[in-house]
Amino acid sequence: MECMEDCLMSKQNFPFLFFSIEMLRTFAAKRLQGAALRGIRQLPQIRLLSAVPADVPDEIFKKRNIGISAHVDSGKTTLTERILFYTGRINAIHDVKGKDGVGAKMDSMDLEREKGITIQSAATFCEWGDNHVNIIDTPGHVDFTIEVERALRVLDGGVLVLCGVSGVQSQSLTVDRQMKRYNVPRVAFINKLDRTGSNPDKVIEDLKERLKLNAAAVQIPIGLEGEHRGVIDLVREKMLIFEGDMGEIINEQEIPDDMKSLVEEKRMELIEKVGDVDEEIGEIFLMEEIPSIEVLQAGIRRSTIKCEFVPVFMGSAFKNKGVQPLLDGVIDYLPAPHEKKNVALDLDNDEAEVEVTCSSTAPLIALAFKLEEGKFGQLTYMRVYQGTLKRGGFITNVNTGKKIKVPRIVRMHSDDMQEIEEAGAGEVVAMFGIDCSSMDSFSDGTANLAMTSMFVPEPVMSLAITMDKNSNQANFGKALAKFGKEDPTLRISTDPISKQTILSGMGELHLEVYIERMKREYDVHVEVGQPSVNYKETITTKTAFNYVHKKQTGGSGQYAKVIGYIEPLEDLEDDDEKREEQFEFDNQVIGTNIPPEFVPSCEKGARDSMEKGGLIGCEVQNMRVALTDGQSHAVDSSDMAFRICMSAAVREAMKKATPQILEPIMKLEVVAPQEFQGTIVSGLNRRMGLIQSSDITEDASVEIVADMPLANMFGYSTDLRSITQGKGEFTMEYFDHMPVTRDIQADLIKKHLEEKN
Known part of the structure; x- marks a missing residue:
């Protein structure tokens, strides 16, 4: 309280604070009384940056909308559980995997508690000081990446959680891309510093090198692994020790003499990183002066909101350390709704x-x-x-x-x-x-x-499902309609030959979860067929076409002629927008041989031809269609005639353009004890995987990254558990579609012809 009085006496440093000393004493007494009633959880301090500018409504400035995102098993839900406890939203902390019979508050689905993973994003809200915080806890598995996508589309800020041992992992890269796609400012939280092999300096280097982020620590840990007790706040230059059964008591102390040189070094590094992107801090740094706490905080906030800087916090959510300062950082550095441009x-x-x-x-x-x-x-x-x-x-x-x-x-x-x-x-x-x-x-x-809408990735795996005879047909239809509406990455179709229902999604786990939900929520049991992979087709050579479409049945007929060529899109200039669309139409017609009003129909026809390739009937990608000339008839030419003509012309040309089948390639990351490295690598080689890297982590585990054909991944989870005695785990995400080998292409074509006949 004395420190607060000293601060408030200096009006030039705090122009926005107009509280009287008596008001603050009364306010603090009420807050402490409330804390005692809720189990002596220590409430946050009044933060300098919570002062409200005169032109912004109080309820807007003191609001934060954040998402908590990370690689699978990095501690997102554990962190959210602690946040809810410290803000008074829940009265007890429960185990994420549901071993205590209750489970984490944010994992409300029985399936989530059984598997110990988050399947659906869940929303909550809490109060931290006088600030209102809306939180969305998102899944970590790539199979449920759409939940992260939709959350980041609407939120103003994010907390990127990283494992203190593993650092930046495969799904961390995906989350980073999603945050950059929607310009979401973020703070990073290095979690699990109580684990053997934790190394926050390595994690920060990963943020800089692998994610290309301008990141710097705003805290340094006091002890690591079993010695982890708290953190040192580099901005305020205070040591915070977390005490009590639930880490609810924060013991603030002065920095010990033996750590002052390290704190000074790390604080200068923080100032330098912020100064690289913030003009005011940069000028102070060049003048070899030290910014005040308020000036440094304001500089970090400006840079973070502009997505030019990432402040890094540290702690261990499971051991109840570092969560309250992270909440302060959310308030101090992440934007209020009016500060994020929409x-x-x-x-x-x-x-x-x-x-x-x-x-x-x-x-x-x-x-x-x-x-x-x-x-x-x-x-x-x-x-x-x-x-x-x-x-x-x-x-x-x-x-x-x-x-x-x-x-x-x-x-x-x-x-x-x-x-x-x-x-x-x-x-x-x-x-x-x-x-x-x-x-x-x-x-x-x-x-x-x-x-604007959001980015929806294409599904990479399909299952054929048949309803059990004893199941309710109406419930089966209701379940499919509900799931298809909830999840844009879940596609439902019917095979025209077998009449089976085809369920397409982002991976085995994704589809398994929906099949299990059908059983639990709708009492619908289904028989599952062999998983299939979503192949695609492309062309490899430039091929010309010259095609005439004529049809006369009495009265006005149909006539159209198109001339042009097709070529692979990847052979052209490297254009990210064209690559994302996977198709380009180029109108090179000069004159009126094809009237301008029929050109859009030609483009529609070219797109129609991309829906089914000539090899195995899969979608065609990476193709450019150029229309150079043609001919029309004054009476018989129409939009439909040119659309049909163009579609047939491109299909004929694709057969001569050395077509090729593409298969989905997954970026696979395997983590297991080091003694199993040789067995894992040989297993990946047998499955035609291409090893990209193999590193030994700080906790003596081996981390293997490989590119693996999705078709060879079925049953890998069982194999990995078997060869590592249940100690290995893996994650994978979609990487790209790549050409299959000639023998596999021949087998796929043969299988397609057999099914067709």
């Missing part, structure tokens, strides 16, 4: 970008980013970007034009709900009884503005 598309003005104001009095703009079928009907998770969403009010689905009355609005706390009357700008809430699709935009009807 744009909407004006549908009345050729989708021109319009910046969202984040004002609760502006016209409503909201986005439905997640759907979930609950016992009360469809639960729609909404992010309100501007305006106010009111219970009983009317909103318009911008995508469908349908006007809807809002029946109920709730704040989610995992699977618990708290009803509210309205939600203002910057809120993350849920609604009941709204029939819509994921990524639909909503307005109050005064403006035709829509938010």
Whole structure:
């Protein structure tokens, strides 16, 4: 309290703080009394950066929307469980794997508690000091990457959790790409510093080298492995020791003499890294001066919000160390809703970008980013970007034009709900009884503005499923409809030959979870066929086409002629946008041999031909179609004629362009005790894997990274457990589609012809 009084006496350093000393004493006494009632959990200090600028509403500035993301088993849900405990949202900490019979609050699904993994992202909210924090805990497995994608699409900031032993892992790379895709500012938290072999310096180097981030520690650990007791705050230059049964008591001390030189070195490194991207801190650094605590904090905040700097926090969530300072860092360095730039598309003005104001009095703009079928009907998770969403009010689905009355609005706390009357700008809430699709935009009807959608990866694996005779056909249909609506990466189709239902997804675990959910939630038992891989086709040589389509059946017929060529897209200039689309149409027609109004139909026809290749009937990618000339008829030419003609022309040309089958290649990461290294490598070689690296980690484990054909990955989890005595684990994510060998291509074509006949 004395320190706070000294600070407040200096008005020039704290222009935004207008509390009287008596008000602060009263406020602190009430807070301490509340802390005692909740089990003496130490409440946060009043942070310098929580002061509210005059032109920003208090409820907006003191709000944070964050997601917690990481590689699988890095401690995301464990961290969230501690955050909820320290903020008073839960009264006891429970085991993530559900061994205590309760399980973590955010893993509300029975399947999640049994497997000890997060399958669905879960939302909650809490109060830290006088700040409101909305949190979404996301899965780590790549099979459920869409849950991370949709969360990062709507959140303002993120916490990237890293293992103190393994550092940056395969899924860390994926999460980093997702954060960069949506310009999400983040802080990093190096977890598990209590484990043998933990090395935070190596993890920070990984952040710089592998993720290309401008990162620096804002803390250094006090002891590692079994000696880990706390952290030293480099910004405030204080030592924090976590005591008590649950780490609820923070003992703040001065830095001991034997650590002062290390603290000074690391603090100068922090100032230098921030100074590289922040002009004010850079000038102070060049003048060989030391910035004050307030100036350094402000510089870190500015740089973090611009996505130019990543402050790194440290601790051990499982051992209840370092969580409270991380929460302070979320408030201090991650943006409030008005500080993250968001744009909407004006549908009345050729989708021109319009910046969202984040004002609760502006016209409503909201986005439905997640759907979930609950016992009360469809639960729609909404992010309100501007305006106010009111219970009983009317909103318009911008995508469908349908006007809807809002029946109920709730704040989610995992699977618990708290009803509210309205939600203002910057809120993350849920609604009941709204029939819509994921990524639909909503307005109050005064403006035709829509938010941009999200990136949805293509599925890489399929299963043929047949319903058990004793199961309910109606429930089977309901389950498929519900799951398909919830998860954009789950594709449901019917095989035209066998009439089997084909379930396509991101991996074995992804599909296994949905089959298990059918059984548990709908009492539908299915028989599962052999998993199949989503192959694709491409061409390897440039080939010309000259094709005429004529059809006369009495009256006006159909006539079209197209001339041009096709060529592999990868042989052209390396253009990321074209590569992402996997197709390019080039209109080189001069004159009116093909009237301009028929050119779009030619492009549609070319795209039609990409749906099925000539080898095994898979989607074609990496192809450029150029239209150079043609011919039309004054009466018989039409859009349909040119579309059919172009589609047939490209299909004929593809047969002569040395077509090739592509298979999905996965980036595989295997971690196991070092004594099994030789056995693992030989097993990967037998499965045609290409070893990229093999490293010994700090805890004497071997970490092997390999590129592996997905077709050779079936049953690998069983094999790995067998050869490593259950001590090995692996993760994989989609890397690319690559050409198969000639013998495999011949076998695939033969199999396709047999199934066709």
